[in-house]
Amino acid sequence: MVRLQRSLIGKSKRYGSWLAWIGLLPLFLFAFSFQMIPIITLLRSSLITKQGISFEYYQRAFSHVIIESFINSIKLSGITALLGVILGSIVALAIISSPRKFIRDWLTALSNVTTNFGGAPLAFAFIITLGSTGVITLILKAVGVNLYPEFRIYSISGLAIAYLYFQLPLMILLIAPSLLGLKQEWWEAAINLGANSFQFWLHIGLPILAPALLGSFLLLFANSFGAYATAWTLTGPDVNLVTVQIASLIRGEVQLEPELADALAIISLCIMSLCVGGYIWVSSKARSRYT
Amino acid sequence: MRLSPFFRRIVIILFLAFMIIPVLATLVFSVSIRWDRSILPEGLTLEWWWKVIERNAFRLTLKNSIVVSLATALCLSVLVTPSAYWAHTRLPRSKSIFELIAAFSFGIPGVVLALSLIRFYSNVPIPLINTPNILVAACMVLCFPFMYRPVMNSLESINVRDLKEAAESLGAGWWATLVEIILPNIMPGVLSGCLLVFSTVFAEFTLTNLLVGSRFKTFPLYLVEFTRFDGRQASALAVISFVIAWVSSLLIIWIAGKSGKQVQSVVGGH
Numbered sequence: 344m345v346r347l348q349r350s351l352i353g354k355s356k357r358y359g360s361w362l363a364w365i366g367l368l369p370l371f372l373f374a375f376s377f378q379m380i381p382i383i384t385l386l387r388s389s390l391i392t393k394q395g396i397s398f399e400y401y402q403r404a405f406s407h408v409i410i411e412s413f414i415n416s417i418k419l420s421g422i423t424a425l426l427g428v429i430l431g432s433i434v435a436l437a438i439i440s441s442p443r444k445f446i447r448d449w450l451t452a453l454s455n456v457t458t459n460f461g462g463a464p465l466a467f468a469f470i471i472t473l474g475s476t477g478v479i480t481l482i483l484k485a486v487g488v489n490l491y492p493e494f495r496i497y498s499i500s501g502l503a504i505a506y507l508y509f510q511l512p513l514m515i516l517l518i519a520p521s522l523l524g525l526k527q528e529w530w531e532a533a534i535n536l537g538a539n540s541f542q543f544w545l546h547i548g549l550p551i552l553a554p555a556l557l558g559s560f561l562l563l564f565a566n567s568f569g570a571y572a573t574a575w576t577l578t579g580p581d582v583n584l585v586t587v588q589i590a591s592l593i594r595g596e597v598q599l600e601p602e603l604a605d606a607l608a609i610i611s612l613c614i615m616s617l618c619v620g621g622y623i624w625v626s627s628k629a630r631s632r633y634t
Numbered sequence: 635m636r637l638s639p640f641f642r643r644i645v646i647i648l649f650l651a652f653m654i655i656p657v658l659a660t661l662v663f664s665v666s667i668r669w670d671r672s673i674l675p676e677g678l679t680l681e682w683w684w685k686v687i688e689r690n691a692f693r694l695t696l697k698n699s700i701v702v703s704l705a706t707a708l709c710l711s712v713l714v715t716p717s718a719y720w721a722h723t724r725l726p727r728s729k730s731i732f733e734l735i736a737a738f739s740f741g742i743p744g745v746v747l748a749l750s751l752i753r754f755y756s757n758v759p760i761p762l763i764n765t766p767n768i769l770v771a772a773c774m775v776l777c778f779p780f781m782y783r784p785v786m787n788s789l790e791s792i793n794v795r796d797l798k799e800a801a802e803s804l805g806a807g808w809w810a811t812l813v814e815i816i817l818p819n820i821m822p823g824v825l826s827g828c829l830l831v832f833s834t835v836f837a838e839f840t841l842t843n844l845l846v847g848s849r850f851k852t853f854p855l856y857l858v859e860f861t862r863f864d865g866r867q868a869s870a871l872a873v874i875s876f877v878i879a880w881v882s883s884l885l886i887i888w889i890a891g892k893s894g895k896q897v898q899s900v901v902g903g904h
Contacts, residue, residue, distance in 0.1 A: 363724040367731075370717040374735050377775050378742070381750035388753065437645040440637050450646070456883035457653055459830070462839045463854045464875040467861050467868055468656035471663045476670035478659045485673055508656070511649070569743030572839035576858050589745040593752065593844050601753065608746040619741040 382612070389605035400606040409588060409607065416568055416585040416611075419499055423506040424563035428556055430507070431514025432522070438515065439522055451519070454512035461509045466576035469496055469505045497578045505577055506567050513566060514559055521555040554629035558622045565618035568611070585611050657876055664869040682866040691856060692871075699853035702766060702842075703835040706773040707828040710781045713774070715824055718782065719812050722789045723798060732786070736779035744840030747772055751845065766850050772841045777834050781827035788823025789816075822893035826886045833882035837875055 392399045438450045472479050473496045480490050495501055525548060533543045549556075571586040580587060585607060592604035637645070664682055666675030686692055721728045742750075751772055755763045762768045794816065801811040817824070839854040848855075857875065860868035 363720070364728070366720040366724065367717055367728055369713055370732075370735075373713060373774070374738075377751065377771050378735065378738055381747075381754040382742075384754040384757075385746075385750045434645055434649045437637055437642045437649075440642060441646070446646070450649075452884075452887050453650075453653060455887065456880055459834060459883065460837075460876075460879060462837050463858045463861070464660075464837065464872040464879075465656070467857070467872045468660045468876075470861070471865070471869060472656045472659045478663075478669070479655070481670075481673050508653070511652070565741065569741075569746075571743065571745050572843075572854070575843075576839070576861060586743055586745045589743075589749060590840075590844060593745070593749055604749055605753065608749050611743060612741070612746055615741045615743060619737050623737065 385605045385608055388602055389609050392602075400602045401610070403603060404606045404610065408583065412583045412585045412588045413610075415499060415583050417614075419503060419506070419584065420564045420567040423503050423510050423567045424560050426503070426507060427510030427514045427563045428518075428560050431511050431559075432518050432552075432556070434511065435515040435519045435522055439519055451516075454515045456512075458509055458512040458516060461570070462572035463576045465508055466505055466573045469501070469508070469577065473501065473504065497581060499578075499582050502574055502577055502582060505573055506570065510563050510567065514563060517559040517562065518552075518555060521552055525551065554625050558625040558629070561618045561622040561625070565615050565622075568618070569615060660869050660872050660876070664866060664873050666866070683870050686867045686870045691851070695851050695853045695856040698766075698850055699836050702769055702773065702838075702852060703832045705770045706777060706835045707781075707831040709770060710774050710777060710831055711785075711824055711828055714778070714781045714785055714827070715817070715820075716812060718785045718789060719794075719816055722786070723794060729786070732782055736782055739775055739778040742775070744776070745844065747775060748841050748844035764846060764849055766846060769842060769845050769850065772845055773831075773835045773838060776838070776841065777831040780830040780834060784823040784826040784830070785820060786823075788820035792816075792819045822889050826889055829882045829886050829889075833879050836878055 389400050390396050390398070438447055441447050441450075469477075471477055473490070474480065475491050475495075477496070483490055496504070529547055530543060533547055534540075538546070569586065571584075571590060574582060574584055574587060575590070580591065589604055589607050589611070592600065592607070662675060663669055665678050665680060667677040667679050667681075669675040718732070721732065751768060752763065755768060762771070797815050797819065798811055801815045806814065837854055838852070839858065842850075842852050842855055853871070853875070857868060857871040860871055
């Protein structure tokens with residue numbers, strides 16, 4: 344009797360697990376209709392020309408303006424990701440080594456709030472702060488430092504500063520758990536064996552943190568590569584980025600060439616997948632190493 | 635490993651200055667008569683705020699933004715919560731599919747998502763293109779991880795199996811168990827997800843601009859329009875955006891504190 348019951352349960356479980364996929368139908372429907380199929384449409388139309396399948400649109404994408412937009416986007420993302428990783432780690436270290444709990448809690452909360460900022464209001468806040476008649480610009484002028492005309496917030500370096508506003512807090516949130524994982528005993532052991540703090544970081548701290556730092560870099564890179572709203576509000580069409588190019592193709596500001604936009608979209612999607620895929624790979628490696 | 639106290643203080647002060655000065659400057663700018671020639675504002679006034687609030691377009695765009703944000707939060711919670719519960723109890727294997735969709739949502743740049751939706755839906759006989767509905771769908775894709783992570787974390791932190799067996803042995807069906815037993819227990823997660831989705835969609839510019847544009851103007855579109863011709867009124871609008879982002883974030887932290895959990899960080903769209 345018991346055996347019969349067990350086998351029945353076993354059967355219903357196997358049968359159930361096949362049938363259970365139907366329960367996820369709404370989710371699949373959503374993912375297919377708004378993610379998969381539209382993206383496949385893009386891929387298809389970027390590859391299919393009048394002559395059949397070819398890379399014609401991709402070849403056409405390598406015009407001077409487009410190549411420049413890719414270089415700008417990669418430069419901007421690389422610089423803000425690198426600065427974000429370095430500065431964010433230092434701030435995160437300062438936060439977690441703060442002796443007062445309320446400082447730690449409040450700064451983490453601040454990071455949580457500000458990492459979701461961005462877009463139009465952020466860009467505008469930076470115009471008010473560092474624009475040609477911005478608050479900080481005026482204060483610096485009063486003490487004899489003229490930011491303008493060498494520096495412009497409406498340029499790619501100004502954009503980098505605005506991007507740091509959401510890159511820094513993101514880095515703090517990403518790296519803080521790994522920094523907390525560095526055990527105080529390791530530090531004490533290293534110091535007792537005669538190492539100084541530089542040697543500790545070079546031989547112990549950084550090698551342990553390396554996967555987390557690399558993963559965070561990739562995520563920060565992707566975070567900035569896909570950004571559009573901040574760039575558009577701050578600089579309009581002045582700074583030539585990939586996302587700005589795609590958007591202007593969609594709005595039909597340049598001559599109407601939808602397939603060119605498709606090709607650009609697919610290339611940037613490939614760059615994004617490399618970053619996000621790399622992040623997932625690195626972090627799964629790091630996890631299997633320590634658990 | 636410890637930083638020297640002096641260095642630590644300098645780092646924290648600089649970080650705070652960088653994060654707070656732009657927001658504070660925007661706030662002061664919005665109540666200044668003029669603040670582009672002198673170090674201190676030339677007097678304070680509420681004139682720009684009144685001018686902004688009086689306009690019909692202000693109310694309309696605010697309403698549009700609230701409608702889209704609420705609709706996205708509602709649709710996403712109705713889609714994700716039962717699916718996540720189903721996956722958690724019947725098909726733990728399928729969680730990797732959720733993760734894949736979430737990674738995809740983060741990995742598609744806003745402009746590419748907008749382009750792909752336009753290219754596909756303008757060629758099929760479904761009347762979605764150029765309507766607010768396509769915007770809600772796109773925002774659902776954008777915000778999927780914000781809803782999925784907190785809901786799944788809540789599910790994993792409670793003892794679903796015992797609750798489910800207790801409910802089912804008392805005769806509750808699948809749906810009744812979810813709505814009456816599980817949902818109240820994972821409410822903090824669902825609420826956090828909804829708030830995060832709300833504040834993200836409220837600040838959304840890229841998808842709105844490219845998918846519906848001036849046909850359905852939302853608050854961020856209105857703000858960007860203003861930055862081009864009236865800085866002081868634009869700054870009042872920016873302050874409203876900041877307040878909404880801050881309030882929803884603080885609510886999320888408060889909810890997390892009440893349910894005794896760490897706040898989950900997720901990446902937003904910029």
